[in-house]
Amino acid sequence: MSRVLRVAERGWGTYRGITAAVREAGTGTVVLVAPGTYHESLVLDGEVTVTAAKGPGTVRITSAQGPAISVVGGAPVLRDLDIEGKGGGPAVLLRAGRTALHGCTVTKGAVEAAHDARLALHGCTLRASGGDGLRLGSTASALMRECLVDAAGRHGVHLADAARAELDGTRVVGAAGCAVTATGTASVTAAHSFLGECGEDAVRAAGQARLLLRDCRLYDAAGHALHAEHAGPGPGTAPAENAADPDGAAAGRAEPRIRLERCEILRTGREGVLLAGTSDARLADCAVGETGSAALHAVGDAVLVLDRVRAVDLGETALAAGERAAVRATGCTFARVEGNAVYLRDASAAVLTGCTLSHTTLDLLHLAAGTRAELQDCTLADGARHGIRVEPGARLAARAATVERAALCGVDVAGGDAELRGCTLAACGTGVRLDTRHRPLLDGCEVRAATGNGVHLARNTGALLADCTVDGAATAGVRLDEDSEAWIDGGAVTGARGSGLVVWTGARPRVRGLRIAGAGKNGVYLHDAAAGLFEDCEVSGAGYPALYAGPRVQAVFRRCLVADSGEDLSADDTAAPVFAQCRSTGVDTVSMPQDESAPTARPHGLAPAPHTPGAAAPGDVPEAAEDPLPTLLAELDRLVGLERVKADIASLTKVMRLVKQREEAGLQPPPLSRHLVFAGNPGTGKTTVARLYGRLLAGLGMLAHGHLVEADRGALVGEYVGHTAPKTTAVFRRALGGVLFVDEAYALVPHNQPSDFGHEAVATLVKLMEDHRDDVIVIVAGYPEDMDRFLASNPGLASRFTRTLSFDDYTSTDLVHIVEHQARSHQYRLHEETVAGLRAYFDGVERTERFGNGRTARQVFQRMTELHAERVADLADPGPEALTLVLPEDLPRTAVHS
Structure with missing residues (x-):
């Protein structure tokens, strides 16, 4: 049975002071303190319990000098005591040992622990008006259950060095600074706690501090709800790498330093969550609302992972990232936002999967210059401006995304690059608007009920549309502005109230297997001096002539069908469209030249006829056009030196001309690989010859344009996992119809580095060369001794590059x-x-x-x-x-x- 000592102001067998009783106490002694105020400074070193005999609020211990309570060892327990410091220093100071406070109230000074001290607080109230409520340093630790930290002069709970704290059912409010702050390698775990009503951040972490918050509320902070600014090593070798690898596997760590689960963030003066430096955080099943700035914001090299997070009812952006930050969001909702739902700037990157972005006063997703975003199975709806805006240098990759009711554009690519696969754009101003030097890809996309154009290519823009459907556009189904270059393969344009396909001056589309039905005006409208190649297309049910060719139009129609229209063709007298194997059926006025051997219709769903190397390119002109080959060959001959190269190119040109002649005669072309290896030292004219080779093949009708796109390792190889293939594909798309010239190609496969990302770039190139064997020429160049190693790096290279041209040094x-x-x-x-x-x-x-x-x-x-x-x-x-x-x-x- 424990020994009991009593403390009272009077009475037989009692001690007049607590210090005297403690001095006489042995291990396990209980010191019962009668009601009263005791001016003492207790020093505890042992297993003693000091408790108020009559319960809470009856015993007050005020400091005589220094802390009211000092623990230098042992395992003392304090119960139901009111402890008052002198102000300006700690009221309770723990230097060592294990101390427990039950039902105590501490005022006019902090509870401070250092060294290896262990502290347990149960049902306690801490009111340190002049400093921190609880301060832990060195390797101290504290457990707080059902406690209140109120009105701290600085921070409510302050951890430094390698301290650790666990909060359970605790309320930390009223601090002039932060409710909880952790620095160094400190760690905080909190559950079922309320943190906020403070003058700065609800929770702040710096250094290498760790946080785990479960079922907590972070609210009414004048600053941020959570502000993390870690320094030192980040979560991976590159911030964007962790967008693809959010669990930090690249760094060998199983979990991020900051985790919030089932937490609520509400009413902040600044961002709800701000990550900076090398911070990394995961939020799961959290809710964020009524923040003074962005709800979630990552900058620096931070990595932010969001699972099932709701950020709604916001005065500014829901999710923002800047500098080199990376964000991955899964199953999240960002809605009712006075600004953008998601905004990326600088070189930040984001991966959004299964997310909903809705009801914004600006763009639903905005990609500023230099940013990257990947979307999978996302829904974006009701944006006052654009659904997705892609600025110069930014890149978007979206799969199975739905964009609805964006007032301006569903997707607006303004100088950046985009790849949309299986996406739906419904009831937007313009479904997709493209204005970029890149060649965006739309594959299997559906554009419905646009209040403007369904798809709009701006001037000098190229794009690939494969198996896309555009239905019910209020103006044009697809509009191609001046000098644009669209490749449209398959798909349908139906129910446009204007024309189905509008081709403006200088545009040169290549259209295969497209079905245009029910246009309110023309099925195909070719403006002045437009051109293009249309193969295996069907135009039906047009309100105006199905095909309209304005002045000086030079377009080629092959195996096309016009059906169920009042008139099949209206052409200006100066127009010179060419028709081959075309036919009209169910047409009142037939003006288009007919070929009775042409098929009556191509069954919907079948692939269009493949384009052959000798087929006419967009904008083919009548055969009387001037042959450009003599001029180009003369230009080649004028080059200084390079006699062997000139002979090789001239020989290749003759072979290509023979291929074309055989095809025009209905004969099978011989087996031929047009891709080349240019082996030679720097400055020997490789790029110049490559550019001429492309123009020669374009002159032969073997390439649509013959332009040259130069690339090297930096243009093809990405910086993180999953970045290389899209980057290589984007460069390859720009080269379609021309020549892709890869200089120093051997740099893609460095010596003895089998895991280098360059191998992925090579594999991607090999597949793209096979998929587009008739649409592009690839030339790889480099030092002669290194090119053999390059060709041996992938089994598919040697079979595709069967001819090497050697560029000798100049004499x-x-x-x-x-x-x-x-x-x-x-x-x-x-x-x-x-x-x-x-x-x-x-x-x-x-x-x-x-x-x-x-x-x-x-x-x-x-x-x-x-x-x-x-x-x-x-x-x-x-x-x-x-x-x-x-x-x-x-x-x-x-x-x-x-």
Whole structure:
């Protein structure tokens, strides 16, 4: 049985002071304190219990000097005591041992623990008007159950160093600073607790602190509900990597440093959640509302993972990310927002899966320049502006997403890139608007009931539309503005109140297997000087002539059917459309040339006829057009040096011409791989020849455009898992109809790095080359000794690159010719002694790996002009001769390298 000692102001057998009783107490002693006020400073070191004999509110201990209670060891227990400090310091100071406070009230000073002290607070009230309510440092720890921390002069609960705290059913309110703050490597676990009503943040974490909050309410904070700004190592090798790997597997950690589960965040002066630095957090089943700024905001290198989070009724953006932050949201709702539902800026990235974004005064999803977003099975509805806005340099990849009732555009790609697969856009202003130098992809998408155009390509924009359906657009089903280049493969345009497909001046679409039905105006409207290729298309039920060709239109229609319309064709006298194997049926006025052998209809759902290498490109003109090949071959011949390359290109051109002639004669083309390897040192004209090769094939009708798209490792290989394939695909799409030139291709497969992302880029290229074998030429280039290793890195490369063109280094004579050409182009003349000196100069240049061939020649010429300028500047009145004549003294004296 425990020994009992009594403390009272009077009475036989009692101690007059608590200190005296404690001094006499042994292990397990209970000190019963009678009601009263005791001016003492207790020092406890042992297993003793000090309790108010008559219960809470009857015993008051006020500090005589320093803390009212100091624990230097042991395991003391304090019950139902009112403990009052002197102010300006701790009221209860724990230096060591294990201390428990039950039903105690602490005022005018903090409860402070340091070193290895262990503290348990049960049903206690802490009112430290001058400092922190509870302060833990070093490796101290505390357990708080059913406690109240109220009106702290600084922070309610403050953890530093490696301290640990667990809060259960605790209320921390009224702090001038934060309700809870943790720094260093401290950790806080809280459950069923109320944290807020404070002058700064409800919860703040810094350093490497960890937080786990379950079933908590964070509310009425003048700052943020949660503010984390971790420093030091982040959650992974790159912030965006963790958007694809939110569990931190890349860093070998099973869980993020901050976790909130089933928490409510309400009424904050600033953001609800702000992550900065290298912070990483996961919120699950949480609700956020009535925040003063963004509900959820990640910046720096932070990683934010959201599962089933609701952020609604907000005065600003629901979810924002900036700098290099990465966000992954699954099953979340962002709704009723005065601003954007989701806003990304800088180089941030987001992955949204199964999320709902609705009712915003701005865009539902806004991707500012340089950002990336992936959407899967998301619903975006009722935005006052755009459903999704993609700005220059931003990239969107959306699968099975639904965008409804966006006032301006369902998806507006303004300078960025986008890939939409299986998406639905309903009742938006414009379903999809594309205005970009990239070639966005719409695959299997549906656009319904647009109040403007269904799909709108702005000027100079290219895009790929595969198996898309556009229904019920209030104006045009698909509108292609000036000089746009759309490839439309399959799909349908139905019920447009305007024309089904509008092709404006200079646009050159390539359309295969498209069904256009029930247009209020023309099925296909070709504006002045429009062009294009239409194959295996069907136009029916048009209110105006099914096909309209304005002045100077040059379009080709092959195997097309016009049905059930008043008139099949209306063409301006200056229009020159070409029809092959086309037919009309159920048409009152037939003007289109008929081919009775043409099929009456192509069954819906069948794939369109494949495009063959010799088929006409968009905008084919009548056969009387001037042949561009002699001009291009002459341009090739004028190149300096490269005799073997010129012969190879000329030979390839003859083979390609034969292929075209055989196809036009109805014969099978011979097996042929058009992709090439250019092996040679830098500056040997590889890019120039690649550009000419594309133009030659376009002149033969083997490529639609023949343009050149240059790429290297940086353009094709991503920075994190899942980034490479989309990045490579985007570059490849820009090259469709032309040449993709990959310089230093061997850099895609570094030595002895089998897990490098470059291997994924190569595999993606191989598949895309197979899928688009007739639509693009791929040329890979690099040092001769490295290209064999590159071709051996993937089994599919060797079979697709069967021909190598070797680019020899330029001779000194070649380099002199290049300089002479530069001089003529810039209105300079070389003295004959200058030419001789120039040849001697190139003979003496060391041909190291840094030697740039033609690039070196151009740099030498630039240096010569600089030296010439320095010499002529000293002349009083230089005439035309002096201003243009380059003398031997203008030759550089030192080597010039690239």
